[in-house]
Amino acid sequence: MARQRALLIASALALSVVSHPALAGSRTTAEVLYSENAEERAFQESAGFSDAVILRDGTIYLSGIVVGPDADEAAFNAAYRRISGILIRAGSSWEDVIDVTSYHTDIDKQIGPMSAVQKQYLAPPFPAWTAIQVSRLYLPEGKTEIKIVAKRSPR
Numbered sequence: 001m002a003r004q005r006a007l008l009i010a011s012a013l014a015l016s017v018v019s020h021p022a023l024a025g026s027r028t029t030a031e032v033l034y035s036e037n038a039e040e041r042a043f044q045e046s047a048g049f050s051d052a053v054i055l056r057d058g059t060i061y062l063s064g065i066v067v068g069p070d071a072d073e074a075a076f077n078a079a080y081r082r083i084s085g086i087l088i089r090a091g092s093s094w095e096d097v098i099d100v101t102s103y104h105t106d107i108d109k110q111i112g113p114m115s116a117v118q119k120q121y122l123a124p125p126f127p128a129w130t131a132i133q134v135s136r137l138y139l140p141e142g143k144t145e146i147k148i149v150a151k152r153s154p155r
Contacts (some may be wrong), residue, residue: 096152
């Protein structure tokens with residue numbers, strides 16, 4: 001009886017360890033993508049961030065992409081094309097996007113053009129989306145910043 005109980009406890013512990021989210025990977029064991037543009041990469045390295053981090057479980061975290069100084073449809077299209085390029089380099093696509101977070105310096109003015117462009121890239125069923133009004137972004141010329149989380153099949 002004691003041996004069966006010990007085996008049951010050991011099995012439960014092993015199962016909890018295998019399914020624990022932290023074991024999906026960490027930044028130090030993940031694939032990290034930096035900009036392919038030398039000037040942008042130098043900025044990333046000086047500020048301390050990358051284009052994306054891809055965990056072993058296939059979760060892809062993209063750094064925010066800044067839209068500005070104009071927050072019109074053309075500027076949002078440029079940002080979404082840049083996001084597309086990062087998703088492709090990460091072995092993913094817009095179909096894998098599960099979460100969008102956007103930060104706006106003038107949400108009333110920016111949400112319409114962003115939504116119009118976003119629907120050109122994302123088809124139903126739509127991912128989760130949180131839009132947040134902020135007083136400013138890191139880059140002074142930035143008007144909107146778009147952050148994406150995607151999930152691809154593990155490799």
